Amino acid sequence: MVDDVVDLATRPTQLPGSGRRFEIRSAVARGFLYLVALVVLATIILPVLYVILGGFRSTPQLASDPLGLPHPWLFSNYRAVLGLGSFWRQVWNSTLIAMITVGLVLPAASLAAFVLSRFRFKAREGIYTLFTFGLLFPVTVAILPLFIVVRQLHLINSPLGVALPQAAFALPLSIIILRPFFASIPGDFEEAAMLDGAGPLRFYWSILLPLSRPVMATITVLTIVTSWNAFLLPLVVLNKSVQHTLPLGVTNFSSQYTTDTAKVLAFTALSMIPALLFYVIAERQIVKGLAGGAIKG
Amino acid sequence: MTTIRTLTRPEVRTPSTTKKWPIVMGFLAPALLLYFVFVLWPIIQAMHYSVYHWNGLEPLTDFVGFNNFTKAFGDPVFRSALYHNFIILGLSLALQLPFALFLAVMLDQNLKGRALMRMLFFAPYVLSEVVTAVVWRQIFRPSGAIDAVISGVSSHDFQGLWLANPKIVLYSLFFVITWKYFGFHMMIMLAGLQQIPDELQEAAAIDGASSWQAFRCITLPLLAPAIRVSVFLSMIGSIQLFDVVWVLTGGGPINASNTMATYMYDWGFERHHIGYANAVSVIVFGLSLLVALAYQRWALRRDVEGSLTAMGA
Numbered sequence: 001m002v003d004d005v006v007d008l009a010t011r012p013t014q015l016p017g018s019g020r021r022f023e024i025r026s027a028v029a030r031g032f033l034y035l036v037a038l039v040v041l042a043t044i045i046l047p048v049l050y051v052i053l054g055g056f057r058s059t060p061q062l063a064s065d066p067l068g069l070p071h072p073w074l075f076s077n078y079r080a081v082l083g084l085g086s087f088w089r090q091v092w093n094s095t096l097i098a099m100i101t102v103g104l105v106l107p108a109a110s111l112a113a114f115v116l117s118r119f120r121f122k123a124r125e126g127i128y129t130l131f132t133f134g135l136l137f138p139v140t141v142a143i144l145p146l147f148i149v150v151r152q153l154h155l156i157n158s159p160l161g162v163a164l165p166q167a168a169f170a171l172p173l174s175i176i177i178l179r180p181f182f183a184s185i186p187g188d189f190e191e192a193a194m195l196d197g198a199g200p201l202r203f204y205w206s207i208l209l210p211l212s213r214p215v216m217a218t219i220t221v222l223t224i225v226t227s228w229n230a231f232l233l234p235l236v237v238l239n240k241s242v243q244h245t246l247p248l249g250v251t252n253f254s255s256q257y258t259t260d261t262a263k264v265l266a267f268t269a270l271s272m273i274p275a276l277l278f279y280v281i282a283e284r285q286i287v288k289g290l291a292g293g294a295i296k297g
Numbered sequence: 298m299t300t301i302r303t304l305t306r307p308e309v310r311t312p313s314t315t316k317k318w319p320i321v322m323g324f325l326a327p328a329l330l331l332y333f334v335f336v337l338w339p340i341i342q343a344m345h346y347s348v349y350h351w352n353g354l355e356p357l358t359d360f361v362g363f364n365n366f367t368k369a370f371g372d373p374v375f376r377s378a379l380y381h382n383f384i385i386l387g388l389s390l391a392l393q394l395p396f397a398l399f400l401a402v403m404l405d406q407n408l409k410g411r412a413l414m415r416m417l418f419f420a421p422y423v424l425s426e427v428v429t430a431v432v433w434r435q436i437f438r439p440s441g442a443i444d445a446v447i448s449g450v451s452s453h454d455f456q457g458l459w460l461a462n463p464k465i466v467l468y469s470l471f472f473v474i475t476w477k478y479f480g481f482h483m484m485i486m487l488a489g490l491q492q493i494p495d496e497l498q499e500a501a502a503i504d505g506a507s508s509w510q511a512f513r514c515i516t517l518p519l520l521a522p523a524i525r526v527s528v529f530l531s532m533i534g535s536i537q538l539f540d541v542v543w544v545l546t547g548g549g550p551i552n553a554s555n556t557m558a559t560y561m562y563d564w565g566f567e568r569h570h571i572g573y574a575n576a577v578s579v580i581v582f583g584l585s586l587l588v589a590l591a592y593q594r595w596a597l598r599r600d601v602e603g604s605l606t607a608m609g610a
Contacts, residue, residue, distance in 0.1 A: 030406075030408070033403050033406065033408060034408070036399075036400075036403065037403065037408070037410075037414055040400065040414075040418065041414065041417055041418075043476065044417055044418065044420065044421060044476070045417065047432050047433065047436055047442075047476075048432070050432075050435075050436060050442055051432050051435065054435070063440070065445070066440065066441050066442045066444075066445040067442060067445045067446065067449070104331070107327065108327040108328040108331055109328060111324040111325070111327060111328065112324065112325050112327075112328035112329070114324060115320070115321050115324040115325050116325075119317065119320075119321055121317070121318075121321055127325065127329070130332075130337075131328075131332065134332065134336050136533065136585050136586065136589050137336070137340065137582065137585065138533075138537055140537045140539045140558050140581075141340070141343075141537060141558075141578055141581050141582045141585065142336070142339040142340050142343060142578065142582075143561075143562070143565075143578075144343065144346070144561070144565045144566075144571060144574055144575050144578055145338075145339035145340070145342035145343045145346060145575065145578075146335065146339040147566075148339075148342065148346075148353070148571075149334065149335065149338060149339055149342070164331065164334075164335060165335040167331055167335075168331040168332050168334070168335035168336050169335070169336060171328055171331065171332050171336075175328070200320050200324075201320075204324075225423060228425070229424075229425030229426065229427070230425075231425065231426055231427050231540045231543075231544070232539055232540060232543075232562075236566060246425075247425050247426075247427035247428070248427075250425075250427050250428060250431055251427055251431070251544055254431050254434070261435065261438075264431070264435065265435060268428060268431050268432060268435075271428060272424060272428055275423050275424055275425065275428075276420070276423065276424070278423075279420060279423040283416060283419075286419075286423065287419060287484055
């Protein structure tokens with residue numbers, strides 16, 4: 001499985017449409033394809049649009065005509081949410097935890113992948129397999145004992161209590177993406193560095209890392225997205241509402257204000273913005289990394 | 298399939314081999330430590346806790362052997378949760394993946410707006426499970442958006458009870474899961490499609506194959522690795538389903554959309570039967586492992602070269 005994943009992640013992607021592949025040419029069939037595309041697009045966009053526009057309406061408006069447009073446009077819901085200290089605190093907490101997670105994953109994964117790709121030693125493949133084994137298990141399965149470990153380390157209600165396990169669970173995919181990339185860097189670089197008197201650490205820092213910027217970016221982006229969207233781990237680790245991340249905030253807000261639908265929609269819409277913005281900016285890394293490998297499906 | 302072979306090429310020529318071990322161990326240490334403490338150790342602990350009756354606080358003394366496991370399989374609620382996981386799994390394989398394949402082939406065509414479509418189809422995957430669930434909970438609400446659409450079309454008052462009817466809720470859930478994940482599987486298959494050399498198709502065309510024949514006999518077999526990854530991820534994901542379910546339905550109404558993971562969460566974090574909930578974790582873990590091993594055999598039989606995980610992940 002891992003081989004398939006690596007293959008997909010590392011093979012060069014050729015530009016689509018450059019040659020003749022399985023082509024559908026008949027006008028009727030192509031018309032049908034556009035129709036399907038339209039339906040799928042509507043199914044994706046309309047719910048999101050419903051939430052965004054709903055935030056500009058009032059709850060009575062929403063109840064009397066769920067599908068109507070805002071009339072008049074109300075800005076009070078969005079203003080109220082943006083005025084909430086808790087909303088901004090949650091944005092900050094999510095950002096902080098994502099940054100710590102990245103700060104842990106990048107050095108740990110790249111150092112390990114460096115050794116696992118460019119040194120020869122007996123336990124190498126065994127250790128690599130041990131890491132790939134982690135692909136099988138998202139946090140969900142281990143959440144109970146993980147919670148106990150975090151409690152034993154006195155990290156309940158600490159951002160580290162979320163970031164450390166997240167970093168650990170991000171290692172398998174990161175190492176699997178990094179290893180073939182590191183291995184593909186020609187040995188000449190290394191010899192040259194050696195002749196200049198550079199040791200392995202120096203080579204790693206001054207040559208390997210700068211050459212690996214694209215793949216490190218992919219890992220950064222994947223780690224941020226996973227951390228930003230994480231729900232179960234923050235749910236069990238962060239009990240105090242001041243510590244809550246955005247996904248916890250969204251669930252709490254929506255169950256607290258069940259009667260004020262419009263405000264829930266405004267809160268949800270605002271909480272989507274960071275992830276969507278990030279997607280627009282980093283689409284290439286996300287797609288490249290995930291199409292090759294993200295392991296939750 | 299060649300990761301291992303290519304890896305053996307460039308090696309560090311350490312002048313003094315005595316200095317290699319400290320470097321190897323030092324560089325591996327942070328990752329190994331993190332991985333052991335937060336991934337391996339908890340999994341080992343889960344197995345340990347699963348044979349005790351334990352509330353998570355007192356000392357571990359009440360050894361119950363495999364009672365927790367027999368209790369789980371004897372509980373109709375757990376059995377129905379297991380059944381729900383497999384319904385979702387079956388539906389994903391039967392409907393979601395073919396749909397994703399269809400869209401991948403479609404986006405591989407020369408259609409206008411293809412890049413935009415690809416970007417938007419994948420967008421739900423980037424939204425968190427929580428946001429997805431909250432959005433759809435609002436839309437599925439009684440007299441909400443979906444009901445209004447159907448009422449409008451059929452011109453009489455319609456109430457779907459999409460999340461409140463135990464007979465329907467699982468399918469609503471599957472719809473939401475498909476909404477969120479089809480783009481991901483589509484991307485995997487699209488990546489696979491774009492690896493297939495055009496020459497093969499051209500050759501087939503020259504030999505007089507229809508484009509459907511070329512698709513069935515050339516594209517599809519060559520796409521097998523991508524499809525296998527999708528199938529595998531979809532199975533693992535279905536077995537461990539939690540976030541979307543928990544926020545969308547909480548496993549209800551009356552357990553009608555429980556999954557093994559929500560059942561485990563309920564017993565562990567709400568009722569504090571930690572030993573029992575760990576036994577459920579171990580079952581989920583065991584099933585995932587079973588799927589992985591089955592996948593291995595299946596994939597390995599096809600790729601004699603497929604190497605590394607023969608070592609027993």
